[in-house]
Amino acid sequence: MKTRSISGLSFVFVLLFSSSWAASAQNHEDFLQCLSLHSQNSTSISQVIYTPNNSSYLPILQFSIQNLRFMSSDTPKPTVIVTPLHESQILTVIKCSRTHGMQIRVRSGGHDYEGLSYVSELPFVILDMINFKSITVDTETSTAWVQSGSTVEAAEMILSPYGGKMDEISEYAIPFPHRAGNLYKIQHLVYWEEEGEMAAERHISWIRRLYSYMAPYVSKFPRAAYINYRDFDVGVNKQGNTSHAQASIWGTKYFKNNFNRLVKVKTMVDPGNFFRNEQSIPPISLWRKKKGD
Ligand SMILES: *[C@@H]1O[C@H](CO)[C@@H](O)[C@H](O)[C@H]1NC(C)=O
Ligand SMILES: *[C@@H]1O[C@H](CO)[C@@H](O)[C@H](O)[C@H]1NC(C)=O
Numbered sequence: 435m436k437t438r439s440i441s442g443l444s445f446v447f448v449l450l451f452s453s454s455w456a457a458s459a460q461n462h463e464d465f466l467q468c469l470s471l472h473s474q475n476s477t478s479i480s481q482v483i484y485t486p487n488n489s490s491y492l493p494i495l496q497f498s499i500q501n502l503r504f505m506s507s508d509t510p511k512p513t514v515i516v517t518p519l520h521e522s523q524i525l526t527v528i529k530c531s532r533t534h535g536m537q538i539r540v541r542s543g544g545h546d547y548e549g550l551s552y553v554s555e556l557p558f559v560i561l562d563m564i565n566f567k568s569i570t571v572d573t574e575t576s577t578a579w580v581q582s583g584s585t586v587e588a589a590e591m592i593l594s595p596y597g598g599k600m601d602e603i604s605e606y607a608i609p610f611p612h613r614a615g616n617l618y619k620i621q622h623l624v625y626w627e628e629e630g631e632m633a634a635e636r637h638i639s640w641i642r643r644l645y646s647y648m649a650p651y652v653s654k655f656p657r658a659a660y661i662n663y664r665d666f667d668v669g670v671n672k673q674g675n676t677s678h679a680q681a682s683i684w685g686t687k688y689f690k691n692n693f694n695r696l697v698k699v700k701t702m703v704d705p706g707n708f709f710r711n712e713q714s715i716p717p718i719s720l721w722r723k724k725k726g727d
């Protein structure tokens with residue numbers, strides 16, 4: 435009797451599991467078909483699409499993973515990786531991702547400390563900007579246009595943001611708000627070689643203790659943070675439904691008062707919150723709706 439009920443249960447489980455697997459496989463197929471249907475040239479887009487079936491899928495995925503914690507076999511993997519050669523292919527990926535409920539992760543150098551540019555808990559596609567690395571320098575206007583796939587090794591135009599030339603730019607002119615008045619930007623960083631979850635926990639817990647230890651000596655109200663040293667410990671969006679109040683806890687660390695202006699921009703350009711991740715700026719409509727007005 436007991437055995438029968440257990441096997442009945444596992445049968446139901448297998449049924450549920452395999453039907454959701456079939457649905458997601460179908461969704462992947464539909465997504466790929468959408469890419470080829472909506473691109474100007476289906477031959478050329480097929481040359482920049484990698485699914486787990488392509489032998490170069492793993493090498494491409496791993497090529498710019500800089501944090502080995504996200505290289506493990508149980509790290510969620512993208513359904514598809516696209517390495518666009520042309521802007522129109524980026525539009526196609528966005529269109530099809532919206533239609534087929536895929537998240538988009540945009541990867542440039544792959545250095546995001548929390549792996550946000552190539553990991554997502556929801557089904558996702560990586561838009562890998564590796565082919566967009568042109569650097570144009572205009573000496574007359576003293577400006578440089580650097581495409582996002584460029585890496586620092588290629589650009590070597592590393593800015594030291596506090597004070598200096600950056601201080602001539604108003605902190606409200608660009609999202610990045612930190613200027614002179616901060617003595618140093620501290621990067622809390624730990625490397626280890628031992629493998630396994632236990633070693634990872636031990637080292638991460640050590641760096642968390644160091645971070646707490648520093649609290650009396652660093653900026654306060656809020657304790658500021660640098661978005662390029664991303665840190666989920668300062669807070670994350672929950673399924674994109676995070677309230678403005680919750681998001682401002684970490685948003686003001688990264689953006690100070692610019693956070694509220696970024697929320698306004700977000701509400702204008704992406705009210706449905708399609709482009710989102712664990713630390714994206716939430717639009718205002720979501721929390722209004724939640725409050726019921
Ligand atoms: C489509 O792309 C392929 C491969 O890049 C190219 O050989 C072909 O000429 C393109 N076709 C058109 C109509 O542009
Ligand atoms: C990956 O495989 C698909 C067929 O499964 C093929 O259409 C596509 O061109 C391959 N991608 C690359 C980059 O070779």
Ligand SMILES: *[C@@H]1O[C@H](CO)[C@@H](O)[C@H](O)[C@H]1NC(C)=O
Pocket residue numbers: 462463466485487
């Ligand atoms: C991958 O290959 C399997 C069998 O070779 C096939 O059934 C499946 O449709 C392929 N998936 C994609 C996304 O090309």
Ligand SMILES: *[C@@H]1O[C@H](CO)[C@@H](O)[C@H](O)[C@H]1NC(C)=O
Pocket residue numbers: 672673674675
């Ligand atoms: C978040 O919002 C979506 C869409 O409005 C909804 O389907 C989902 O249940 C919400 N999740 C939570 C945790 O409230």
